[in-house]
Amino acid sequence: MExxxxxxxxxxxxxxxxxxxxLNIHIKKGEIYGFLGENGAGKTTxxxxxxxxxxxxxxxxxxFGENISSKKNQYLExxxxIIEFPGFYPNLTAKENLEIHRRLIGIQGKKCIDEALEMSGMKDTKNKLVKEFSLGMKQRLGVARALLHHPEILVLDEPTNGLDPVGIKEMRELILDLSSKKNITVLISSHNLSEIQQMATTIGIIHKGKLVEEIDFETLQNKNRHYIKIKVSDDKKAAMLLEEKLCIFDYRVSEKNILQVYEKLSDSPKINRLLVENHVDVGEIILMKDTLEDYFIKATGGEGIA
Ligand SMILES: Nc1ncnc2c1ncn2[C@@H]1O[C@H](COP(=O)(O)OP(=O)(O)O)[C@@H](O)[C@H]1O
Ligand SMILES: [Mg+2]
Structure with a gap:
C-alpha cells in the first residue's frame, strides 16, 4: 500500500x-484521516x-513515499x-490578510486568493474586516490560507475547538467538500469522537503518545452495530437452536453463556420462546448498542475520550 x-x-x-x-500512522491518498485523542495525548506534537x-x-x-528529512522545503510545498488558532491582522479584510500571506510565501499571481476564498466558502465575506469575524469564519479563513499554494495534503489541528454547533457543522461540510471535490487528503485531529466519526474514512487513536488503534471506515461501521444480548444456561444448545430453527447465523458467543445476535433484531420474543420451549433458560434478553464509544473506552484502557 502506498x-x-x-x-x-x-x-x-x-x-x-x-x-x-x-507512532506509526498511515494516511492514504484522498482520505480524511481522523487523529483522535484526549487532551495531552500528543496530537499537536x-x-x-x-x-x-x-x-x-x-x-x-x-x-509521497520519501523520507522528508532531507527535502523539507520540497514537501512543505x-x-x-492550521495548527491551533490561526492568527490574522484584525484591521485588515480577509482578502488583504491572504494577500499578505501570498507575498510572504512567494506565490506568483493573485488568482490563488480568489480560488482559496471560493474553496473555503469565504467569497462573500472577503471584504469584511477580520475583527468582525466569528471564530468559525476565522477558522475557515485559516483553511483558505492553508489552501493558497494548492497543497495535496491539508493538516488541521483541532479546527473545531471552541466552535458552536453551527460552526462545527460548517467546518465539517467544508472538509468533506474539499475531500470529495478537490481530492485533497486531510489529516484532522480532534478529541471529539462523534465529530470525527461523521467524516473520517480512517481513525487513528492516540493515547499517551502511542497509537492504540488505526481503523478503517468499514470496520468502524461494524463496530457500531446493534445486537440482542441473550444470557442462557447453555450457549451451545442455544446457538444450535438459533441456527436450525430461526436461520440466525450472524451471532457470536461473546463469553460463556452470553450470545450476541446481530440480525433479526425484532425477533427477541420469538428467540425467547424458542429457547424456553427447548429447555434453555433465558436469564436476560436485551437489545444493545455496541457503540464505537465503548470500543474507544476499551482501546484507551478504560479512560475514554470526551
Ligand atoms: N514544548 C513542550 N515541552 C514540554 N512538554 C510538552 C511540550 N509540548 C507538549 N508537551 C507535553 O506533551 C504531551 C502532548 O501534548 P500535545 O501534543 O500538545 O497533546 P494534544 O495536542 O493531543 O492535546 C502533553 O503531556 C504536553 O504537556
Ligand atoms: Mg493539541
Missing amino acids: YVLETVNLTKKYKDKNAVDN TIRMIMGLIKPTQGSIEM RIGS
Whole structure:
C-alpha cells in the first residue's frame, strides 16, 4: 500500500517523558484521516513534527513515499496546515490578510486568493474586516490560507475547538467538500469522537503518545452495530437452536453463556420462546448498542475520550 503520509516510529521526548511514542500512522491518498485523542495525548506534537516545526527525537516521516528529512522545503510545498488558532491582522479584510500571506510565501499571481476564498466558502465575506469575524469564519479563513499554494495534503489541528454547533457543522461540510471535490487528503485531529466519526474514512487513536488503534471506515461501521444480548444456561444448545430453527447465523458467543445476535433484531420474543420451549433458560434478553464509544473506552484502557 502506498501512503501519501506515514510516520515511522515517530518519537518526541520532553525531559524524561515521550509526548509522542513510536507512532506509526498511515494516511492514504484522498482520505480524511481522523487523529483522535484526549487532551495531552500528543496530537499537536505529532502535527508539529509533520509540519517541520519541531524535530523528532527519533523516527521519521515519509511523504509521497520519501523520507522528508532531507527535502523539507520540497514537501512543505505539497502540504497546508492550521495548527491551533490561526492568527490574522484584525484591521485588515480577509482578502488583504491572504494577500499578505501570498507575498510572504512567494506565490506568483493573485488568482490563488480568489480560488482559496471560493474553496473555503469565504467569497462573500472577503471584504469584511477580520475583527468582525466569528471564530468559525476565522477558522475557515485559516483553511483558505492553508489552501493558497494548492497543497495535496491539508493538516488541521483541532479546527473545531471552541466552535458552536453551527460552526462545527460548517467546518465539517467544508472538509468533506474539499475531500470529495478537490481530492485533497486531510489529516484532522480532534478529541471529539462523534465529530470525527461523521467524516473520517480512517481513525487513528492516540493515547499517551502511542497509537492504540488505526481503523478503517468499514470496520468502524461494524463496530457500531446493534445486537440482542441473550444470557442462557447453555450457549451451545442455544446457538444450535438459533441456527436450525430461526436461520440466525450472524451471532457470536461473546463469553460463556452470553450470545450476541446481530440480525433479526425484532425477533427477541420469538428467540425467547424458542429457547424456553427447548429447555434453555433465558436469564436476560436485551437489545444493545455496541457503540464505537465503548470500543474507544476499551482501546484507551478504560479512560475514554470526551
Ligand atoms: N514544548 C513542550 N515541552 C514540554 N512538554 C510538552 C511540550 N509540548 C507538549 N508537551 C507535553 O506533551 C504531551 C502532548 O501534548 P500535545 O501534543 O500538545 O497533546 P494534544 O495536542 O493531543 O492535546 C502533553 O503531556 C504536553 O504537556
Ligand atoms: Mg493539541
